[in-house]
Amino acid sequence: MNCFLILQMTSKSRRSIWYLDSGCSRHMTGDKKKFMNFKKKEQGFVTYGDNNKGKILGTGDVGGGNTLEIKDVLYVEGLKHNLLDISQLCDKGLKVIFESDYCTIHQKDSKEIALKGMRHNNIYLINLDNASSSDITCLVVKEENPWLWHKRAAHINSNN
């Protein structure tokens, strides 16, 4: 597996920012806290542009909840940035469109934007924290008082 992106090091820790990368072969991240469900599985190594190697420690799904879920993300030891692989997104039936100053990710048949990324210098970035998903379970906006909505909803069970 190869990963060719040249990263611009920024001093700020941008933990939930993902780089859109056409050159890498899988989604990958170095932050284990991001995973919703994590399977430990040592699968080999990732080779960086400078021929250094990073060890793959496992896979899992990222996001979910009120953001878009991204499946099959590799957990790579020591990786300081989060990479989204465009080919893998397209395999999942998504459509990625690049414009001069932003990019959008759609579900294949719908016009609704699932994710929107901004261009920063010469790379496209996506902030997954801001992304809201069009998931059907999101009937109530989260910013409002959840207890108020619990009461309005006739005290319906709210485990999910």
Added chain:
Amino acid sequence: MPKIKFEKDKLCDACKKGKQVKSSFHSKNVISTSKPSELLHMDLFGPSRIKSFGGNYYALVIDDDYSRYTWTFFLTLKSEAFKAFKNFAKAVQNEKDLNIKVLRSDHGGEFQNELFENFCEENGIMHNFSAPRTPQQNEVVERKNRSLEELARTMLNEYDVPKYFWADAVSTACYVLKRMLIRPILKVTPYELFKGRKPNVTHLKIFGCKCFVLNNGKENLGKFDSKADEVIFLRYSLTSKAYRIFNRRTLNMEESVHVVFDEIVDLKENPLESNKTNASDEEYFKEALDEMYLNENPLTELEDLAKS
């Protein structure tokens, strides 16, 4: 113990007579219908100990198998079930342009009677019954009953709304469940499955909360009479786009859209007891005043007078 190879090739009569238990029931993980109103589950719960505000004791619950869209009807007598069902069946078949194909209910006398039999025969509806004394087979609607009753109980308890509003609580619970439940497997709300569009939930309010309704030309008010009445919210109107509220001044049920809700102000405050707390405050004041009065007229003076 001697080593015995035991083969279970026949039943032991005595064992069965002494130990047999009920067979188990498994829920199925598939959706067996493909359209709304293909299969309807029906059940009746009640009688409630307390007569509802509208004078009813029973609730008829009808649940659509595919969408889990639910209807509730409130009845004074069990025998009214057929009339309620007949009207409902006509309305729903007209609305969806679909025919009811199968009905499922228990063997209750309100469902298993000549009227139902004739109606089903005329309209080509199959009427299935769960096995006698086996509510487990009527599981869909029995579970719905439990949800409705639990939610209603919770809502009545929240603001200590009088129990005779149980029918309103059940109706509200049903209204909300249709819009908020997510149907397992399909991951869609019953409302969307039945109506084909997403439900609007922005108008949902807390049951029994304090609100104010504008006296919208209902009474002939003087210039300086109060324009609005303090009322409690009871349910959503099923026939018009309005809230149904109970006016404590006139002791009437009203429907209105000119309602302002007071939901956030101390969610624990009880709208029905707000008057009571005032009364107890007054009592407290009286007691305090009495005490002060007594202190200002010291007993010693009286004693002195008595002595002289």
